[in-house]
Amino acid sequence: MQLYNKLSAEERAALIEEAGKERLTISFYKYAKIGNPQILRNHLFLAWDELEVLGRIYVAKEGINAQLSVPAELFNDFKKHLDSISFLENVRLNIAIEHDDFAFLKLKVKVRDKIVADGLNDDAFDVTNKGIHVDAATFNELIEDPNTVLVDMRNHYESEIGHFKNAITPDVDTFRDSLPIIEEDLKEHKEDKNLVMYCTGGIRCEKASAYYKHKGFKNVFQLEGGIINYVRQIEASKLENKFIGKNFVFDERRSERISEDIIAHCHQCGKACDTHVNCANEACHLLFIQCEECAAKMNNCCSTDCMDIVALPYEEQKALRKGKAVSNLIFKKGRSEVLKFKE
Template identity: 70%
Template sequence: MQLYNKLSAKEREALIDQAGEDRLTISFYEYHKLNNPEIFRNHLFVAWNELDVLGRIYVANEGINAQLSVPAPKFEAFKEHLDSISFLNGIRLNIAVEQYNKSFLKLKVKVRNKILADGLTDETFDASNKGKHLKAQEFNDIISQEDTILIDMRNHYETEIGHFEGAITPDVDTFRDSLPEIVKDYVEENKEDKNIVMYCTGGIRCEKASAYFKHLGAKKVFQLEGGIIEYVRQVKQDGIENKFIGKNFVFDDRMAERISDDIISNCHQCGEACDTHSNCANVHCNLLFIQCESCKEKMENCCTEDCMTVNRLPTEEQKELRKGKEVSNKIFKKGRSENIKFKKVEVQ
């Protein structure tokens, strides 16, 4: 019984091309107590591997968080399998706004302590006592009210390229970082009388955050049902006014979905209007930053001239340089990044 990947990403990419089938990028999550996450993990891998499902799935005692790429011809079979699992029967699937056949190139099902790293140690609150879910039109209506505080529960690099009009966008790197900051700056002083409305990409961060805010005494807590992905689907389907500007950052090879034509961010190298994220081509650096096409060409998809120099070395020399060193997972942050400063790199 195969329980792990045997193909490389490059080999899988070739098979996708050969198959010539459209694939659907979807996501879902569910908080549900699992007594043996490892057994559940193995069950999912075997079943989904047979259906050529790819993606990144986290399983824990508290439930499942999945982002997947499913062959379109096998989508119904995939749904039937989900429905055969009692707590996933009829679950809402968030289908991506923009489809890309290579959003994922491996099937990774991992057991973790939590399906969402929240940093919370207070286990006395009831995670099922969530905020009220709002559909797209309800969301538009409530965020227009003066007694509403709209909070983006995503990270700074996500909100930098797109967010709802008038939203508070905390300057944080992770969801774990955001909770104490939001509680201190916004929840504590407004928990008695304000509508505290929140949103994220697909809803999972708001599920945990809304329950936590209610546990802390917030009276009127609301969340966007299905996150930005479901909001956009409803907007298109029902002809509702779109209040989201820019792109929606996604955690797969697409990196973002364009929601509106607005470009609200800038290239981190030259300052030109741009909202396209890139990872530095120097594998050891791997910095996530925004780079326009002009800078991408001139800087060879690197964040600095030092990285360009390293990236030009033969592959074996690069491997030698990386030996014994941890590969970076840095994110560009104005004033914080050691690798790149806004407009620092001169592009002739």
């Protein structure tokens, strides 16, 4: 029984290109009590591998969080399988604004302690006592209210390239970092302000809204379906778009353009730019913003040191990486002393 990937990303990319068929990029989440996440994980892998689903899926005792790519012609079969699982029947699917057939190149279904690393003790508060979910129209009205505080629940590298107008954008590396900072900054307004939150697809706000209600905030709201669903709603209903820039996404696309505004800048030269890249040096792989001119000048690297390494034969690069931990660089997204124009 095959319960893991047998093809490399390169082999899968070649197959996708050869097939020449449209793929849909989809995300969804669901909080639910799952008795044995490993059994569900194996079931999903077997079923979705048959449907040529690719993506990154986390399963935990508290639920499921999925970002994936499905062949368009098999979407109905995929939806039918989802609906056959009781707690996923009619789950809201956030379908990407911009599709990329190569958004995901492997099917990874992993069992985790949590579907989002929030650092919270779920036994300490009622996680089902969530904030009020609002649609795009209500959200637009709320954020124009002077009695509203709008908070971006995403990380610095996400909000840097795009966010809602007048939103508070915490300068944090992780979701868990933002929770106590926001609570402290807004502690004087627990009863007299509307706390309105948003994130990419809604999953972070789902937990955060319950946490802040537990902490004494009286009027807590969250954008239903996050930025992804908001964009679809404003287009369908011809509403005013209050989002400026790009929406950061966690796949090979890295972002979806929502408005023509470029609110970020190249981390190397300071030129207006909102294109995220990973350093070409695999021992670094730092995520940062780089314009086309700097990409050509720096050979797609973040520094001259990385340029020197990339210029070496590939086997020598592998030898230099062997036995060295580089996750501190990979996960410090956009933060490095070599980036002169990163605030």
